[in-house]
Structure formats: structure tokens, C-alpha cells
Amino acid sequence: xxxxxxxxxxxxxxxxxxxxxxxxxxxxxxxxxxxxxxxxxxxxxxxxxxxxxxxxxxxxxxxxxxxxxxxxxxxxxxxxxxxxxxxxxxxxxxxxxxxxxxxxxxxxxxxxxxxxxxxxxxxxxxxxxxxxxxxxxxxxxxxxxxxxxxxxxxxxxxxxxxxxxxxxxxxxxxxxxxxxxxxxxxxxxxxxxxxxxxxxxxxxxxxxx
Amino acid sequence: xxxxxxxxxxxxxxxxxxxxxxxxxxxxxxxxxxxxxxxxxxxxxxxxxxxxxxxxxxxxxxxxxxxxxxxxxxxxxxxxxxxxxxxxxxxxxxxxxxxxxxxxxxxxxxxxxxxxxxxxxxxxxxxxxxxxxxxxxxxxxxxxxxxxxxxxxxxxxxxxxxxxxxxxxxxxxxxxxxxxxxxxxxxxxxxxxxxxxxxxxxxxxxxxx
Amino acid sequence: xxxxxxxxxxxxxxxxxxxxxxxxxxxxxxxxxxxxxxxxxxxxxxxxxxxxxxxxxxxxxxxxxxxxxxxxxxxxxxxxxxxxxxxxxxxxxxxxxxxxxxxxxxxxxxxxxxxxxxxxxxxxxxxxxxxxxxxxxxxxxxxxxxxxxxxxxxxxxxxxxxxxxxxxxxxxxxxxxxxxxxxxxxxxxxxxxxxxxxxxxxxxxxxxx
Amino acid sequence: xxxxxxxxxxxxxxxxxxxxxxxxxxxxxxxxxxxxxxxxxxxxxxxxxxxxxxxxxxxxxxxxxxxxxxxxxxxxxxxxxxxxxxxxxxxxxxxxxxxxxxxxxxxxxxxxxxxxxxxxxxxxxxxxxxxxxxxxxxxxxxxxxxxxxxxxxxxxxxxxxxxxxxxxxxxxxxxxxxxxxxxxxxxxxxxxxxxxxxxxxxxxxxxxx
DNA sequence: AATGAATGAGAATTCATTCAT
DNA sequence: CATGAATGAATTCTCATTCAT
Numbered sequence: 001x002x003x004x005x006x007x008x009x010x011x012x013x014x015x016x017x018x019x020x021x022x023x024x025x026x027x028x029x030x031x032x033x034x035x036x037x038x039x040x041x042x043x044x045x046x047x048x049x050x051x052x053x054x055x056x057x058x059x060x061x062x063x064x065x066x067x068x069x070x071x072x073x074x075x076x077x078x079x080x081x082x083x084x085x086x087x088x089x090x091x092x093x094x095x096x097x098x099x100x101x102x103x104x105x106x107x108x109x110x111x112x113x114x115x116x117x118x119x120x121x122x123x124x125x126x127x128x129x130x131x132x133x134x135x136x137x138x139x140x141x142x143x144x145x146x147x148x149x150x151x152x153x154x155x156x157x158x159x160x161x162x163x164x165x166x167x168x169x170x171x172x173x174x175x176x177x178x179x180x181x182x183x184x185x186x187x188x189x190x191x192x193x194x195x196x197x198x199x200x201x202x203x204x205x206x207x208x209x
Numbered sequence: 210x211x212x213x214x215x216x217x218x219x220x221x222x223x224x225x226x227x228x229x230x231x232x233x234x235x236x237x238x239x240x241x242x243x244x245x246x247x248x249x250x251x252x253x254x255x256x257x258x259x260x261x262x263x264x265x266x267x268x269x270x271x272x273x274x275x276x277x278x279x280x281x282x283x284x285x286x287x288x289x290x291x292x293x294x295x296x297x298x299x300x301x302x303x304x305x306x307x308x309x310x311x312x313x314x315x316x317x318x319x320x321x322x323x324x325x326x327x328x329x330x331x332x333x334x335x336x337x338x339x340x341x342x343x344x345x346x347x348x349x350x351x352x353x354x355x356x357x358x359x360x361x362x363x364x365x366x367x368x369x370x371x372x373x374x375x376x377x378x379x380x381x382x383x384x385x386x387x388x389x390x391x392x393x394x395x396x397x398x399x400x401x402x403x404x405x406x407x408x409x410x411x412x413x414x415x416x417x418x
Numbered sequence: 419x420x421x422x423x424x425x426x427x428x429x430x431x432x433x434x435x436x437x438x439x440x441x442x443x444x445x446x447x448x449x450x451x452x453x454x455x456x457x458x459x460x461x462x463x464x465x466x467x468x469x470x471x472x473x474x475x476x477x478x479x480x481x482x483x484x485x486x487x488x489x490x491x492x493x494x495x496x497x498x499x500x501x502x503x504x505x506x507x508x509x510x511x512x513x514x515x516x517x518x519x520x521x522x523x524x525x526x527x528x529x530x531x532x533x534x535x536x537x538x539x540x541x542x543x544x545x546x547x548x549x550x551x552x553x554x555x556x557x558x559x560x561x562x563x564x565x566x567x568x569x570x571x572x573x574x575x576x577x578x579x580x581x582x583x584x585x586x587x588x589x590x591x592x593x594x595x596x597x598x599x600x601x602x603x604x605x606x607x608x609x610x611x612x613x614x615x616x617x618x619x620x621x622x623x624x625x626x627x
Numbered sequence: 628x629x630x631x632x633x634x635x636x637x638x639x640x641x642x643x644x645x646x647x648x649x650x651x652x653x654x655x656x657x658x659x660x661x662x663x664x665x666x667x668x669x670x671x672x673x674x675x676x677x678x679x680x681x682x683x684x685x686x687x688x689x690x691x692x693x694x695x696x697x698x699x700x701x702x703x704x705x706x707x708x709x710x711x712x713x714x715x716x717x718x719x720x721x722x723x724x725x726x727x728x729x730x731x732x733x734x735x736x737x738x739x740x741x742x743x744x745x746x747x748x749x750x751x752x753x754x755x756x757x758x759x760x761x762x763x764x765x766x767x768x769x770x771x772x773x774x775x776x777x778x779x780x781x782x783x784x785x786x787x788x789x790x791x792x793x794x795x796x797x798x799x800x801x802x803x804x805x806x807x808x809x810x811x812x813x814x815x816x817x818x819x820x821x822x823x824x825x826x827x828x829x830x831x832x833x834x835x836x
Numbered sequence: 837a838a839t840g841a842a843t844g845a846g847a848a849t850t851c852a853t854t855c856a857t
Numbered sequence: 858c859a860t861g862a863a864t865g866a867a868t869t870c871t872c873a874t875t876c877a878t
Contacts, residue, residue: 163368529738577790
């Protein structure tokens with residue numbers, strides 16, 4: 001029971017931190033705010049996390065890892081390189097649109113924190129890019145698409161997703177993220193140089209989505 | 210003469226601000242730092258700018274506007290919708306790789322500042338997206354490419370540029386930005402659904418670059 | 419058996435407290451440190467002692483009392499006022515050099531704690547001074563030495579011991595305390611205005627040490 | 628005028644610091660207190676001194692240095708090794724009794740601050756001991772007194788002074804320091820093994836004081 | 837009796853901004 | 858116009874003490 005309670009407090013703090021950071025940004029978020037929102041205390045915060053910076057980093061890493069895990073899981077159940085890619089995109093966008101605060105944390109607040117955070121951001125992005133690149137490479141290898149620079153393409157895709165999500169979050173009208181999922185997914189998939197014979201199949205798979 | 214001096218001080222401060230903000234990020238940059246780097250004083254700073262936030266906003270707006278102006282100028286001298294688009298991409302990437310500090314300011318530090326900066330970021334991005342979109346639309350209108358969702362594509366392009374530039378800036382090896390210009394430009398152009406007859410022309414124009 | 423355990427815990431805490439206080443000083447010593455070093459817990463600490471200040475005071479008083487008891491015991495077995503004094507000095511210095519941590523606690527850390535500790539320090543010193551003074555008076559009374567202001571001399575002696583010990587503890591080379599015992603003892607004894615006839619006796623007694 | 632004002636503020640802060648530190652001890656003294664007492668501000672404090680620890684160290688060093696300078700000056704005008712020693716003692720005790728707060732700072736609060744202050748204390752004491760030792764050696768060299776271990780004696784003297792002053796400061800009756808000057812001075816001087824012929828002279832000089 | 841998670845009143849330090857010169 | 862000393866609200870982190878288990 002004790003252990004449960006300790007872990008519960010930790011979770012309450014982590015969740016409050018997501019909300020507070022995504023609401024105010026890293027620098028304007030007060031440890032006091034997190035304590036208040038989590039309905040615990042400053043002492044509890046510092047009992048569970050060594051510093052404000054540490055919880056932020058833990059949060060970014062955890063969220064990014066969870067996102068990647070979810071995507072890989074979704075991919076596993078699909079067959080065919082292109083289908084997997086499509087599934088990945090779909091999953092990412094679905095998750096992002098479901099957890100707006102975490103998304104904002106990852107895609108907005110995790111920037112501009114000065115060079116001491118550069119490594120963190122770089123690693124998170126690199127991991128994500130690696131994931132996309134791996135599956136693009138698979139699509140090339142199995143002959144679904146012509147050869148392309150996979151790393152660069154993966155970066156571009158991440159950037160595209162990032163920007164679209166960002167603009168949706170920042171837009172005065174607060175566009176719903178999920179409305180953008182389908183068009184963006186199509187756009188990216190169609191930007192791939194598919195080999196002739198597979199076109200029909202792909203488009204079919206998109207339709208049926 | 211006096212006027213010159215006054216304006217000179219203002220410029221020194223603005224340039225120092227670019228360096229300091231891009232080096233430390235908005236929040237970690239001190240007004241003291243800017244005063245020191247500009248070889249003026251805090252008093253001078255507050256004579257020329259009402260606040261730290263104000264100079265930052267001024268900086269973002271100015272830099273973005275200058276970038277857009279440069280791009281539009283470069284475009285004007287080119288003919289043909291697709292050539293214009295290509296020219297725009299080329300110009301943007303050239304400018305960005307030449308002014309690394311300003312780029313970092315625009316693409317890295319201008320994020321995560323909390324909601325009070327959302328409007329600023331949104332406007333800057335929207336303007337840029339509008340510029341790209343305008344020319345994509347022109348390419349559709351003159352029959353160079355099939356119809357595409359121009360706003361979304363423009364967002365995706367900006368995102369792609371952003372991400373590639375960001376990763377180059379953050380990468381431990383500090384990749385030179387200019388090496389990425391050509392491949393990224395190609396990637397984006399080739400993602401457009403060109404109408405058959407124009408393919409040769411485009412590829413030629415890329416080659417001659 | 420239970421009682422033994424309880425008392426054992428208390429002792430573990432007290433001994434840990436000596437180490438921690440002498441290592442870090444009163445203010446920089448954490449109750450957490452004491453709990454950790456004693457291999458018990460904060461709860462145990464507060465079960466046995468009402469506060470951090472209380473355990474510190476208890477420690478000072480206990481150590482001082484033990485020191486005085488040891489000295490008085492050593493004195494009892496000697497005969498002749500001067501011999502007793504000499505024995506006292508010898509005993510004090512021996513004990514102090516054997517328990518460096520406790521010595522540091524008593525002679526270094528027990529200072530500078532602000533006025534709320536003044537009384538504690540004053541009492542400890544006064545007791546010690548009283549002990550020395552008592553035997554100096556005895557030496558005067560039995561005609562071993564000429565009359566001197568015993569209180570003042572006793573203060574001066576305590577100060578001399580304190581300073582020599584302190585400098586030994588603080589010196590970069592960490593002088594061994596025991597090397598200083600003999601010379602300091604001599605110095606103090608010889609500073610007494612001995613009556614002519616007793617000189618030989620005294621010096622003899624010093625030699626044989 | 629500006630320079631004067633800046634320096635004036637610095638001085639106000641330093642003087643306030645002496646009062647506050649000697650009143651509450653290093654750890655219980657708040658930077659806020661110093662700001663308040665100095666009638667300046669926390670900002671001014673941190674403009675002039677990098678940290679609380681730094682001002683404390685500066686204070687100890689300055690006070691100790693000033694004390695030593697005053698003593699050396701007083702000594703210079705006297706002739707004869709023993710007379711100089713006596714003069715030094717007299718001067719020290721006079722100064723200490725005149726500046727009770729500074730004395731308390733030096734002799735009470737500057738202890739027990741943990742090992743990070745050890746070096747500071749050691750240096751201060753060593754300097755003072757060196758000064759006394761130098762003149763004791765001179766007295767030996769010119770034949771005024773028999774040979775003695777000068778370093779040890781100097782330590783003992785500093786300790787004696789320290790203790791007597793301390794007890795005066797801590798005693799409930801708040802003994803006036805100046806009443807102790809004369810007896811302590813005599814006690815120390817008489818503890819020196821004067822060579823026969825000089826006794827009369829010395830005692831004369833003590834009397835006339 | 838003992839444990840250690842939780843509390844919250846501080847305390848040092850920072851830094852945007854002001855203002856006298 | 859420029860300077861830089863001064864201000865003080867704000868913020869992170871500390872740690873003695875409490876208390877549920």
C-alpha cells in the first residue's frame with residue numbers, strides 16, 4: 001500500500017507537470033504550480049524529482065518513448081512496407097491529436113530552452129526520425145518505392161508533422177488536430193516515388209482507411 | 210550626425226540581441242548580456258526598447274520580414290511558376306545557412322516561450338506559409354502541377370525546412386547547413402505532382418543550379 | 419531485550435551525530451545525514467530526540483561532562499597540588515587527541531551558532547574553567563605556587579589548549595594532536611610562579627612523564 | 628560624486644554586515660537583514676558582493692588585517708623587545724574591547740561554519756600567531772627572555788586572549804572587556820621566562836601603563 | 837518503536853526595470 | 858542620450874519537523 005501511494009504521488013506530479021508545462025512553457029511554469037495542480041506539495045515534488053529541469057527531461061523522454069512504442073506496436077500488426085508507413089503516420093497523428101497537452105509539450109515547449117537542452121531535443125527528434133527512416137528503407141528494399149534519401153525524407157516528414165500540428169495548436173481558431181490527420185497522411189504518402197505497379201494498391205489502402 | 214549616432218546605438222543593440230538570444234535562448238539571455246555585447250549600457254537598451262520582450266518580438270518580425278522580402282525579390286527575377294518555387298526554396302535555404310544565429314533565433318529560440326508568444330510565432334509562420342502557398346497555387350493555376358492542398362503543403366514544406374535546419378543546428382557534428390540545401394530542395398520539388406510535359410524542364414533547371 | 423534495542427538505537431544516533439556534526443558543522447549537518455549514518459531513520463531520530471538543537475546540546479553537555487569526569491578521576495589518583503594539575507592537563511590533552519571528532523565538535527563546531535547557543539557554550543567553558551581554577555587554588559593554598567588570579571589563569575589555559583588543538587585540527591598538514599601534548603603541558607606548568615623549593619620536584623615529575 | 632556614493636553604499640553594507648553577523652551568527656543572519664540594516668536593498672547587496680559567504684570572508688579578512696596593522700603600528704613606536712610585546716598585547720585588547728561586534732564576529736561567529744571555512748579561520752589565526760611569534764623571537768634574540776617555543780607560545784597567547792574575550796562576551800553579566808585588559812596582559816607577560824636583569828625594567832613599564 | 841513520504845515556511849540568489857546623475 | 862547603481866518581486870531549492878502506516 002505504501003509503495004502504491006508513493007508511486008501514485010509521483011504520477012500525480014508527472015501528470016500535473018505535463019499540464020503546467022504545456023500551459024505555461026518551461027520557464028514560466030513554477031514548481032509551485034506543479035505542486036498546486038498535482039494537489040501534493042513542493043516537498044513532494046523535490047522528494048520525487050531532483051529539479052525542475054530533471055522532471056522536464058524525464059517527461060520529454062517518457063512521452064517520446066511512449067509515442068514511439070505505440071507507433072511500433074501499431075506497425076507490427078500491419079503487413080507490407082507501405083502499409084506499415086501509412087499505419088505509423090496514422091497512429092502518430094491519432095495519438096498526438098488525442099493528447100494535446102503532451103503534444104504541445106513535445107512540439108512547442110521543448111524548444112528554445114537554451115543550449116543546455118539541445119542534446120535532449122536532438123535525441124528525441126533523432127529517435128523519431130530513425131523510426132521513420134527505418135520503415136522508409138524497408139519500403140525501398142522491398143521494391144515498393146524508388147530509392148530516396150531516407151534520413152532526409154524522415155526529417156522532412158517529422159518537420160511536416162511538427163509544423164502542421166504546431167499551426168493547429170497556435171491558430172486562433174484552434175483547429176482540431178484530427179481533421180488534419182487524413183490530408184497530411186495522404187500528402188506525405190503521395191510524395192513518395194512509388195513504383196508503377198503498386199499505385200493502385202496504395203491508393204486502395206488509403207481509401208479504405 | 211547625432212541622429213546617426215542614435216541609430217547606430219540602436220543597431221548595435223539589435224545585433225547584439227540576435228547573438229545573445231540565439232546563443233542563450235530568450236529566457237536565459239540577460240538584458241545585461243545584450244548591453245555588454247553591444248558595448249552600450251542597460252540605460253541605452255531601455256531608451257531604445259521598452260522591454261526585453263519587445264526587442265525580441267521586433268527581432269523576430271524584422272528577421273522574418275527581411276527573409277520574406279529577400280525571397281520575393283529573388284522570385285521576381287525568375288519566370289515560370291515552378292522555377293519561381295525552386296528559386297524561393299533555394300533563396301531561403303541560402304539565407305538561412307548564411308545567418309546561422311538569426312536562423313537559430315527564428316527556428317529554435319522562438320518556441321516554447323509560453324502562450325504570450327503564440328500569436329507572434331503564429332503570425333510569422335503564417336506569413337511564410339502564405340508566401341509558399343501563393344506560388345504553389347500559381348503553379349497549379351498555370352498547369353505546371355496537379356492540384357494539391359496548397360496551404361497544407363506549404364505548412365509541410367516550412368516544417369520540413371525547419372526540421373532539417375534544426376537538426377543541422379543541434380547535431381553534435383554541427384552539420385553545415387549549406388550541404389543540405391540542394392538535397393532538401395530536390396526532395397521538396399520532386400514531391401510535387403508535376404504534369405508529364407514539364408518534367409524535363411524542371412530537372413534541367415535543377416541540374417543547372 | 420527490547421530496552422536494549424531502544425537504547426542501542428539511541429546510542430547509534432548519538433554517535434552518528436558526533437561524526438556528522440563534527441564533519442559538517444551544526445548548520446550544515448542534516449537530520450537526514452544523521453539518520454543515514456546511524457543506519458536508523460528520521461522517525462527514530464525524532465522518537466529519541468525532540469529536535470536537532472536538542473541532540474546537539476545533549477551531545478555537548480555529555481561530552482563535556484565525560485571529559486570533566488575523566489579528568490577528575492585521573493586527578494584523584496595523584497598527590498600534591500602541582501602534580502594534580504599536571505595530571506589534569508595530561509589527561510585532557512590525551513583524551514582530546516584520542517577523540518578527534520568529539521574534540522572538533524566541542525572546540526570548533528560549538529561556536530558561532532548565534533546567541534541562542536551562548537548559554538550552552540558559556541556553561542561548558544565555565545565548568546571546565548572552574549575545574550582548572552579549583553586545582554590552581556589548591557596549589558596556591560598548599561604553598562606550591564605564588565598567588566595568581568586563578569579564574570583568569572584557568573581561562574587563559576583553556577584558551578591556550580583550545581587554540582593549540584584548533585590549529586592542529588585546521589592546519590593543512592593535519593598535525594597529530596598528541597605531538598603537542600607534552601610541549602603545551604610544559605609551557606603551561608612553567609608559566610606558573612612556582613615557589614623556589616618545589617622547582618626540582620616539578621621538573622622531575624615532568625621528566626618522568 | 629558617483630564613485631563616492633557607490634563606495635558609500637558598499638561601506639554601509641559592510642558595516643551592517645558586521646552588526647548582523649555578530650548579532651545572529653553567520654547562518655542565522657539573513658541577507659535580507661543586512662539589506663534592511665544597511666538601509667539599502669538586496670539588489671545593492673548582490674551588486675557589491677557576489678554572495679553571503681563572500682562578504683563574510685571579506686569581513687573576516689579585512690577586520691583581521693586591520694587589527695594586525697593597528698598592532699604593528701603601535702609596536703613600531705615602542706622600543707625594546709619586551710616593551711613591544713607588551714604594547715602589542717595592550718593594543719590588541721584595547722581594540723577588541725572597543726569594537727565588540729567586530730570582536731564577536733572574529734572570535735565567536737567565525738567558528739563552526741563547517742570545513743569550507745576552515746582555511747579562512749586557519750589563515751586568520753596563523754597570521755596573528757605569526758605576528759606574536761615574531762616579537763617573542765625578537766625578545767629571545769636580544770636577550771630579554773630565555774629561549775621558548777615561540778610558535779606554541781604565540782598560539783597559547785592567542786588562545787588565552789580568545790577565551791578571555793569570549794567568556795566576557797558570553798557571560799550573563801556581560802563583563803566589560805576593558806576591565807580584563809590589564810590583568811590578562813600582566814599574566815601573559817609574567818609567564819615569560821625573563822632574564823634576571825630585566826625584571827625590574829619590565830615591571831616598571833607595566834606599572835606605568 | 838521505527839519508517840520514510842509528505843509538508844511548507846523559509847532563504848539565497850536572479851534579473852527586468854527604474855532613475856539619479 | 859547614455860550610464861550603471863539600485864530596487865525588490867519572483868523563483869528554485871532546502872530541510873526541520875510531522876504523521877500515517
